[in-house]
Amino acid sequence: MTAAMSWPMIDAQHKADQLTQLLLFARQNSPYYRQLYQAIPEQSTRLTDYPILHLESFWQANGTENNQVLTASRTDGITFKSGGSTGKPKYSVFSNADWVAFTQAFGQGMRRSGLQTGESIGNLFYAGSLYASFLFITRSIEQAQAGMCYPIAGIDLHDTLAIWKEFNLSTLAGVPTTLMNLLTLLDEDPADSLSLKQFLYGGEPMFADQVERLHQYFPQCQVRSIGIAGVDYGELGWACPSGELGVHHCFDDSTYLEIVDDADQPITQMGVTGRLVLTNLTRRVMPIIRYPVGDVGMWVDPEGTPWRRFKVLGRSQDGARVGPMTLYTDDVMQLIQDFNRQGTELKIINFQIKVTHFEHKDACTLCLVADTTEADLSQLNQDLCQQLYQFRPMFEDLIAKQIVHPLRIEWLTQSELMTNPRTGKLLRLIDQRHQN
Numbered sequence: 001m002t003a004a005m006s007w008p009m010i011d012a013q014h015k016a017d018q019l020t021q022l023l024l025f026a027r028q029n030s031p032y033y034r035q036l037y038q039a040i041p042e043q044s045t046r047l048t049d050y051p052i053l054h055l056e057s058f059w060q061a062n063g064t065e066n067n068q069v070l071t072a073s074r075t076d077g078i079t080f081k082s083g084g085s086t087g088k089p090k091y092s093v094f095s096n097a098d099w100v101a102f103t104q105a106f107g108q109g110m111r112r113s114g115l116q117t118g119e120s121i122g123n124l125f126y127a128g129s130l131y132a133s134f135l136f137i138t139r140s141i142e143q144a145q146a147g148m149c150y151p152i153a154g155i156d157l158h159d160t161l162a163i164w165k166e167f168n169l170s171t172l173a174g175v176p177t178t179l180m181n182l183l184t185l186l187d188e189d190p191a192d193s194l195s196l197k198q199f200l201y202g203g204e205p206m207f208a209d210q211v212e213r214l215h216q217y218f219p220q221c222q223v224r225s226i227g228i229a230g231v232d233y234g235e236l237g238w239a240c241p242s243g244e245l246g247v248h249h250c251f252d253d254s255t256y257l258e259i260v261d262d263a264d265q266p267i268t269q270m271g272v273t274g275r276l277v278l279t280n281l282t283r284r285v286m287p288i289i290r291y292p293v294g295d296v297g298m299w300v301d302p303e304g305t306p307w308r309r310f311k312v313l314g315r316s317q318d319g320a321r322v323g324p325m326t327l328y329t330d331d332v333m334q335l336i337q338d339f340n341r342q343g344t345e346l347k348i349i350n351f352q353i354k355v356t357h358f359e360h361k362d363a364c365t366l367c368l369v370a371d372t373t374e375a376d377l378s379q380l381n382q383d384l385c386q387q388l389y390q391f392r393p394m395f396e397d398l399i400a401k402q403i404v405h406p407l408r409i410e411w412l413t414q415s416e417l418m419t420n421p422r423t424g425k426l427l428r429l430i431d432q433r434h435q436n
Contacts, residue, residue: 113227
């Protein structure tokens with residue numbers, strides 16, 4: 001781990017003052033937060049005195065009409081459409097000042113994690129349905145002031161390869177599955193003149209089998225996360241310079257990161273898994289205070305460590321990350337409700353989502369429990385897959401691009417569904433990708 005003294009020192013009192021100002025500002029200017037905090041004394045400055053956001057109510061209040069979350073009207077800045085369950089999009093709003101603060105923080109995180117001046121960086125992040133990551137990374141590279149950015153996403157992979165050769169790109173940034181598909185072209189047309197100093201991955205985890213395949217072509221290539229962020233909640237973590245997969249540092253200068261247990265109590269000790277909850281100190285138009293980001297993780301460093309490290313271990317029970325796409329449990333619930341309303345003899349009575357990883361790609365299996373075993377399931381499986389693709393059109397698009405495996409349906413009994421060994425509670429999501 002790089003010595004902490006090489007990174008900026010954080011003024012704890014200044015950061016505490018920022019939090020106090022944020023809490024007061026949100027209460028005074030956002031109708032949603034004003035109502036949410038009405039029973040909490042204004043003089044309370046402890047973050048844990050305030051509730052963790054309930055995302056369904058937060059996004060219902062944060063609609064395009066009669067918005068109750070925003071603290072000001074949309075007069076400048078940028079608005080992003082992001083994911084949303086059951087086809088209902090979410091819109092994240094940034095003022096110009098908020099957007100600059102976001103990209104500056106993330107860009108400086110990229111510098112701290114090892115991005116050097118003079119890099120030639122090919123931006124392979126999606127420029128289509130996930131355009132936010134493409135725009136965000138482009139701007140963050142600008143703010144990092146660490147090299148020349150070539151925004152080459154969204155074009156044919158053969159054209160991408162040609163640009164890589166022409167400009168002798170030293171760094172590529174993108175989702176791992178895009179790189180895996182790009183490497184297949186090197187099997188068809190070996191490019192001895194190509195070199196790759198580092199690959200910065202984001203948008204989805206990168207696994208050891210993908211790193212191994214990359215090193216077959218470029219043995220000296222360094223693999224490191226580009227960092228973790230989301231347009232919903234802001235900057236979450238900057239990559240550990242050691243390159244350890246899944247390990248990131250907190251943005252101590254602009255956020256408070258908490259890891260909480262099932263009772264929403266903060267976890268302070270290392271190695272204990274909980275949900276990641278983020279507070280962003282710089283966003284003002286759409287304040288983010290104790291926002292569950294949808295991932296689970298654990299602390300790697302002791303409490304009080306500057307720029308404390310944490311490890312992301314997968315998605316929480318709200319949704320499954322399959323490649324760069326999130327499949328929400330609400331999507332599956334809606335699918336089952338619609339199916340059961342059709343009046344078929346078979347009724348689906350329970351479900352579980354399982355995510356695995358093989359052949360360099362993620363795979364999603366929908367485990368279903370029915371009230372009868374006497375049914376022809378082959379056609380039913382096809383119908384359910386097509387209906388789910390209609391909820392998540394991006395899923396089918398990723399399959400066509402060979403970025404993820406097709407959805408699989410598996411029929412189980414109630415007793416075969418996995419439960420929490422401590423509480424016995426049904427686990428809606430089983431993420432087996434991070435298991436050794």
